[in-house]
Amino acid sequence: MNTRSALALFLLIVFAGALPARAAPEPAPAPVLNEIYSALGVDAVAADHVVLVDVSGSLRGARYASLRRSLTRYFTTLAPEDFVTLIPFGGDATATTRQVGREPGSLTARLPAEADRPHTDIGAALEKAVTTLARSGAPPLATVLLLTDGPHDPGPGSAYPLTRGNGWNVLARRAAGLDKTSLAAYAVPLSGGTGADLLTKVFPHARVLAPTPADRLTTPLARAGAAARAAKARTLLTEEITLPVTVSWPLPAGGAGRTIAAVRVESPMPHVPLILENVSVSSDNPSVSVRVPSGPAELPPGREITLPVTIDWNAGPVALAPRRTVRDRVTLRLSATVSSPWTPVLTGDLGLTPRFALAAAPGERELTAQRGSLWRWLGALLLTVLLVAALLVPALHRRHSTTAHSQESIRPLTSPDVIA
DSSP: OOHHHHHHHHHHHHHHHHSOOOOOOOOOOOOOHHHHHHHHTGGGSOOEEEEEEEOBGGGTTHHHHHHHHHHHHHHHTSOTTOEEEEEEESSSBOOEEEEOTTOGGGGGGGSOSSOOBSOBOHHHHHHHHHHHHTSTTOOSEEEEEEEESSOOBOOTTOSOSSSSSHHHHHHHHHHHTOOOSEEEEEEEESSSSOSGGGHHHHSTTOEEOOOOOGGGOHHHHHHHHHHHHHHHHHHHHTTGGGOOEEEEOOOOOBOSEEEEEEEEEEOOOSSOOEEEEEEEEEESOTTEEEEOOOSOEEEOTTOEEEEEEEEEEOOOOOOSSSOOEEEEEEEEEEEEEEEOTTHHIIIIISOOOOOOOEEOOOEEEEEEEEOOOHHHHHHHHHHHHHHHHHHHHHHHHHHHHHHHHHHHHOOOTTSHHHHO
């Protein structure tokens, strides 16, 4: 190597060592909650949003205007398929139900222009809410929101003159009889000392949030909206994540030596992607060994994948008989760890407990092999014939020579040699 070549090699080594090593490919990031909502299509699932709005005179002016703006923003976060029921209440209560559609901002137009009603009959508002939730065709998912800034103050003739009594008990029983997959209820007091906690008399699992001014309702309303979307996702996933992955073995009869079979793995889950790891196949026959490709296998939602299985059968030595059929049987079982890239969201954000597993039905395979050999048999027969020939030919030759010699030794008396 000349001086120039050596210098070039030295510089290459120096600069190559200074370059950063190529990073290993990053694993695909886990999907976030909104991506999973999109994959599930939660916005196509209808839900009820029943909003009870205090419109008594204590809320008039800027506070009521702020409340209307907050509700408008809240309605824009709902899905077009959702239903909104507005129940403005003072001394009485009215209910108007409309699908959100493509103009959610127009829903607040159904509220009174000003909060100026006397009295605050929370019991009458809750009765309208229960009646709305029990209507024919109501979605099985519902959220109830109570917004009030004062105590229960019914007018004359109210069915709920007090904060307890038979009217409240009847209303609670009606609410308990609602056929709902999910029913969440939130009370948002707009000041201290309100009757917001009366919501728990009708809906025992209702949550009474911290007092929030009318101009700061964004956070509690967003909390209610987020919980409603999560309820939709749980409704779609609760049964799905308990379904086992099915395994089938289309195994025709196999022969001796190495063959490639297939095992089919199918996901019954229409939404959740799965991953199979630590995949292995076991054999109950010591003369049969099996293996599958290493590494994880992705199982898309509702799809089927095929895994190749290499089967080696030692059917025993080949016999000299022209025909000898060997028969056997093997039972194959697939095992794997089943997981999903959605698991962190399912368990963390949605509070679900997936039970991913294989319904690993065994696969039975008949084994048949021909261990006789016609060519070997013919070869052995030919060899036997040759050996017999090799033994018989010298013996026949010796016998022929002895017979010929004996005939020469015994001559008749009439022979010319004897007369002479």
